[in-house]
Amino acid sequence: MLFEEFGFDNRILNSIGHLGFEHATEIQARAIPEAMAGRDLLASSKTGSGKTLAYLLPALHRVYKKKALSRRDPRVVVLVPTRELAKQVFGQLRLLLAGSRFTSVLIQGGENFNDQHKQLQKDPHFIVATPGRLVDHLKQRNFYLEGLELLILDEADRMLDLGFAEAMRAINSSANHRQRQTLFFSATLDNTDVSDIAAELLKEPSRVAIGQGF
Numbered sequence: 001m002l003f004e005e006f007g008f009d010n011r012i013l014n015s016i017g018h019l020g021f022e023h024a025t026e027i028q029a030r031a032i033p034e035a036m037a038g039r040d041l042l043a044s045s046k047t048g049s050g051k052t053l054a055y056l057l058p059a060l061h062r063v064y065k066k067k068a069l070s071r072r073d074p075r076v077v078v079l080v081p082t083r084e085l086a087k088q089v090f091g092q093l094r095l096l097l098a099g100s101r102f103t104s105v106l107i108q109g110g111e112n113f114n115d116q117h118k119q120l121q122k123d124p125h126f127i128v129a130t131p132g133r134l135v136d137h138l139k140q141r142n143f144y145l146e147g148l149e150l151l152i153l154d155e156a157d158r159m160l161d162l163g164f165a166e167a168m169r170a171i172n173s174s175a176n177h178r179q180r181q182t183l184f185f186s187a188t189l190d191n192t193d194v195s196d197i198a199a200e201l202l203k204e205p206s207r208v209a210i211g212q213g214f
């Protein structure tokens with residue numbers, strides 16, 4: 001499937017053109033239409049199959065096409081398990097947002113808390129974060145998630161392995177707008193801890209699993 005066929009906003013097609021990609025990978029071809037339709041999504045596919053764009057592109061589309069639910073709260077939060085992954089995803093997002101009016105911040109453990117607080121006070125549209133540090137800012141009331149439109153969990157199984165279940169739940173319950181959409185990516189879906197938290201976070205999700213028997 002060609003990226004042109006999804007019905008993306010032209011600004012998104014331009015950004016994809018800059019990346020040099022023309023054809024969607026399999027997970028992108030299956031996940032993007034579900035996400036663009038506004039449905040919750042439970043998805044898995046192997047490493048290197050292109051999951052980052054499978055969630056970032058529909059996130060951008062939503063932000064470009066729809067009015068914000070809140071003037072101050074972030075519109076999209078991407079949770080990832082590690083600082084390294086946070087940096088990678090943030091880099092990819094920055095490329096896609098280049099030239100747009102939308103702003104983004106990276107909130108990860110191990111960096112200066114007050115600097116992050118200042119960045120959150122500027123009301124960024126997108127946040128890429130590791131769960132523990134984001135919850136620390138939530139507890140300090142440095143920002144709010146009531147107006148969040150899209151919660152994305154990348155490598156959710158690894159976040160659980162690293163002990164982030166409670167942080168994921170805290171973020172989930174703070175982001176309580178009834179129009180919130182959730183995209184949940186995991187290397188595996190047939191694991192009780194993963195399916196339990198997916199059941200808590202997602203509403204009647206579409207399932208897309210590439211290369212795993214269902």
Ligand code: ADP
Pocket residue numbers: 021022023024025028045046047048049050051052053
């Ligand atoms: P995953 O999260 O599934 O491990 P990534 O999102 O990190 O995979 O993507 C792996 C690599 O594939 C990255 O270098 C990315 O830029 C590249 N990539 C993503 N989508 C495409 C595409 N449609 N065509 C070619 N390369 C792609």
Ligand code: MG
Pocket residue numbers: 051052154
């Ligand atoms: Mg990935």
